[in-house]
Amino acid sequence: MTSEPAGAPTVDRATVDRAAAREEAERHLQALVGREDARLRDDQWTAIEALAVDRRRALVVQRTGWGKSAVYFVATLLLRAQGAGPTVIVSPLLALMRNQIAAAQRAGVRAVTINSTNPEDWEQIHTGVAAGEVDVLLVSPERLNNPTFRDEVLPRLSASAGLLVVDEAHCISDWGHDFRPDYRRIRTLLAELPDGVPVLATTATANARVTRDVAEQLEAGGAPVLVLRGSLDRESLHLGVVRFPTSEQRLAWLTDHLRTLPGSGIIYCLTVAATQEVAQHLREQGHHVAAYSGQTDPTERASLEAALAAGEVKALVATSALGMGFDATLGFVVNLGAPSSPVSYYQQVGRAGRGTEQAEVVLLPGREDRDIWAYFGSLAFPPERLVRQTIDALDAAGRPLSTAVLETEVELGRNRLETMLKVLDVDGAVRRTKGGWESTGQPWTYDAERYARVAEAREREQAAMLAYLETDVCRMRFLRSQLDDPVPDGPEGDCGRCDNCGGLSLDSGLDEAAVEQARARLDRPGVVIEPRKMWPSGLDRLGVELKGRIKNPAEEGRAVARLTDLGHGQALRDLFREGPEGAYDGAVPVPLVQAVVEVLGEWRPAVDQIVVVDSMTHGTLVRDLASGLSRYLGVPVVGSWTIADPSIPTGAGAANSAQRVAAVRRRSRLDLDLTDDARLGRVLLVDDRVVTGWTLTLAAAALLEAGASAVVPLVLATQS
Structure with a gap:
């Protein structure tokens, strides 16, 4: 007993x-x-x-x-x-x-x-x-x-x-x-x-x-x-894949077919930016939808979930942050972009078909999917050098340190640092206290073999997801096999419901007017760049005497698009992707020139001069951008935020704010070329892309200190 x-x-x-x-x-x-x-x-x-x-x-x-x-x-x-x-x-x-x-x-x-x-x-x-x-x-x-x-x-x-x-x-x-x-x-x-x-x-x-x-x-x-x-077969799900070469075709297909999908459901996207972009277009086309992500206010999230469960909206356009409860009856799930593994995909499509005999599940993969997988994959458990730095910093302190203080010691972003500390806590190397984190003094071994196994497993899962897109076998059989769910051999193991089994027929025809509308939406450039308002904490530990509110911030700026966007995002990802011969460094491609002109036409920033942010990897690109802007706006290029110490690599300290501010301060200086009687007025600060925002923040502060009346940033791309 x-x-x-x-x-x-x-x-x-x-x-x-x-x-x-x-x-x-x-x-x-x-x-x-x-x-x-x-x-x-x-x-x-x-x-x-x-x-x-x-x-x-x-x-x-x-x-x-x-x-x-x-x-x-x-x-x-x-x-x-x-x-x-x-x-x-x-x-x-x-x-x-x-x-x-x-x-x-x-x-x-x-x-x-x-x-x-x-x-x-x-x-x-x-x-x-x-x-x-x-x-x-x-x-x-x-x-x-x-x-x-x-x-x-x-x-x-x-x-x-x-x-x-x-x-x-x-x-x-x-x-x-x-x-x-x-x-x-x-x-x-x-x-x-x-x-x-x-x-x-x-x-x-x-x-x-x-x-x-x-x-x-x-x-x-x-x-x-x-x-x-038990069996993981979902007898209500009808699975299918529709492939199109461009983002506007995928968005047009979704716009046209959303009304014909049964009941209410979820449209899953891979990024927060995509949920907002897609939801806005669908609303403009008369669909009752809303965007939903981990960034949505908790009260609004609860309200949106209730509206979806009650059928009060046609769909929520969501990231994987949306997981409905067992009593939600949904008629469809559409994935605009493929998750990185069949297991993740199975979980998401499982939100549909509860309490209903039939639910349609459609996957619309995109060119950008693998880039997004690679980005999230880059956030894996850090290398041993950075883990040891963290443990050593806690050992040396002899007292609890907050995550903000640890950021000044270790080149890791807040979220990744927190995740790593949680793993170390469970492993017994550190302990979370009311004052932050402290070392336990216990020996700890970096389990490189385990992390390598996990990385290899994720690569296999991505390969399997790509195989799912191409397979001509039963799609439910494919997903169940990825979950090691026993499936009978022969026709009796097929679901009879998917597009490969003949149980679902998905029209891949496109209305050209819908494609043009989607293209116009995705080609609409312009993303607001919000200025930084506060200096990161802990800068004094790095020898930088800056703290509190930023007294001389830039004004609101503009980027052509996010790197994760469906429209210009693809062209920008191609532009900044490292190839066999290194990064692209030539003239701004014509479509992006046109996009910049469109941003300026809508934004209409009144400026007197241009200052360019120098780049070791895209120097020609950013100077060509500044030169073209000078001709178009009729204002001179009067200087640069130049590289004073090239020994500090591009992107140094980018993993967290304090480290980045310290690195940019050491690496760069303001270099102006003004005539004797000229004065700075409203300055257009031109860069290729924004990752952390601290380069633009420090350059703007230097320009304002040098007498500029205002600084407005303009860049081709923003990371998020």
């Missing part, structure tokens, strides 16, 4: 009336879904029985819509009736949390959540949990390593929890397609649970390798794990 959590009654598992337990479970299910004829499937009962009767650990790998959340809510009610403590659910999807809470309340389950959007409620929630007034506590993985939550709340939860649920459990594994370091903290939580506390891990997107990895981590302390893996 397994020992019970403190305070729970002793139950003899051998004498439990399992038939009666199942009847009770089905009554809870009926309350949960609001239907008196609802019945548990045998596989659902197997999972519930393992948790609520046998107090085991289980890993459930089942397709989206199978009913994984019903398993843990019903198990919660059974366990609470036995006197068990609250269920703790770790979930990364805020939308899913909101839907789960609504569903739980329908079944009489008292559910609350702690996440980044409701800090004002945390204290009250902690009090409610301690008082036994909460049945289910949903927490985001990021909370697990918050110092206060980890040190004060988590130990009480570990001691009193009746059930631990890990949703999206593939995130535990760094083999998973959505590896999140915060999830690795769950291993510590598992090890601290008292004997007899059941654990459920759920996912719809784990292949055999990830399944093994997650199961091994659930076995912490030697607890046996029940693995329930």
Whole structure:
């Protein structure tokens, strides 16, 4: 007999009336879904029985819509009736949390959540949990390593929890397609649970390798794990691919066909910029859509999710930040751009087809997809040199350092540095405290082999995604095989629903007027460059005496386009891409000259002189741009933000703001060529592209200090 959590009654598992337990479970299910004829499937009962009767650990790998959340809510009610403590659910999807809470309340389950959007409620929630007034506590993985939550709340939860649920459990594994370091903290939580506390891990997107990895981590302390893996076939999904050579053709096809797609759905894009661009065009063409991303205000996100679930909008144009809950009925998913792996794609298309017999799933791949994959791939775990620099800086400090201070010591951006520190925290090399991060002094080894394996796995996934686009076999068979889901050989293993099986026919015809409208939208140049307003913290540690508000900022500027844009973005990506002979450094291509002229015509900046930002890699390009602007505007080029120390490489310090400001200050100086009686007026500051914005900020500050009345930047491209 397994020992019970403190305070729970002793139950003899051998004498439990399992038939009666199942009847009770089905009554809870009926309350949960609001239907008196609802019945548990045998596989659902197997999972519930393992948790609520046998107090085991289980890993459930089942397709989206199978009913994984019903398993843990019903198990919660059974366990609470036995006197068990609250269920703790770790979930990364805020939308899913909101839907789960609504569903739980329908079944009489008292559910609350702690996440980044409701800090004002945390204290009250902690009090409610301690008082036994909460049945289910949903927490985001990021909370697990918050110092206060980890040190004060988590130990009480570990001691009193009746059930631990890990949703999206593939995130535990760094083999998973959505590896999140915060999830690795769950291993510590598992090890601290008292004997007899059941654990459920759920996912719809784990292949055999990830399944093994997650199961091994659930076995912490030697607890046996029940693995329930079902078919990942989605019988409602009709999969298809439509390929076009240009972005305007893809956007035109989407504009024309959106009205014919069933119900409401999601249009997934690879970048935030694309969601905004596509949503704006679709709205201009009369479609009721909205943009949605991780940058959307949390309150607006909740409102948009509710509108989509209720069918009040035709579509949300979203990044992968959108993950709907189990009770959303969506008729379609369109991907404008291919995700970097079939596993990611399977997860996204799984948002459609719940509660409906048929849903259309269309993939419109683009030329820019691989460039975007490469960018996100560049954000992988840093090289050992930078990791050691971080640990050494913490060792030398002998006290906690904030992330902002560490940025002045290590050439890594804020997000990448935070991610690396979380990994080091789980590995035991550093520890997060209320004052920042501190070294533990424990030995740590850089696991180069593991990081190389993960990188190789991602390359294979990208190759598989490209193969999906070209395959002539059943598309659902292809996706299921990528998830190691057994598929029968021969025709019986084909879905019969996709474009390759003949079950979906996608018209690839294009209306020329729609193409022209899309082209006009994508060719509309002009992106606002917002000036920097505050100097980064910690500059004094780098010998730079700048702090606080920037007293002499540039005015709002313009770029032709973002590098991630669908229109001019492709031409700019081609322009700045490194080739076998190095970077392009010639005259500005004619289409981009025309785009610059169009930006000027709409913007109409009144300027008196031009100053050019020198470049070691694109010197000819940027000077040609400045010369052409001088002729077009009829104002002289009067100087440059010149390279004073070429030993400092291009892009030095670009990974974080403090390092970048220090590097640009050392590398560059203002060089003016004015006649004796000339004075600076309104200056057009010309550069090839903006990455961090600090070069333009420092050059503008120098010009204003030299007497310029205003500085307005103009560049070809902006990184984001």
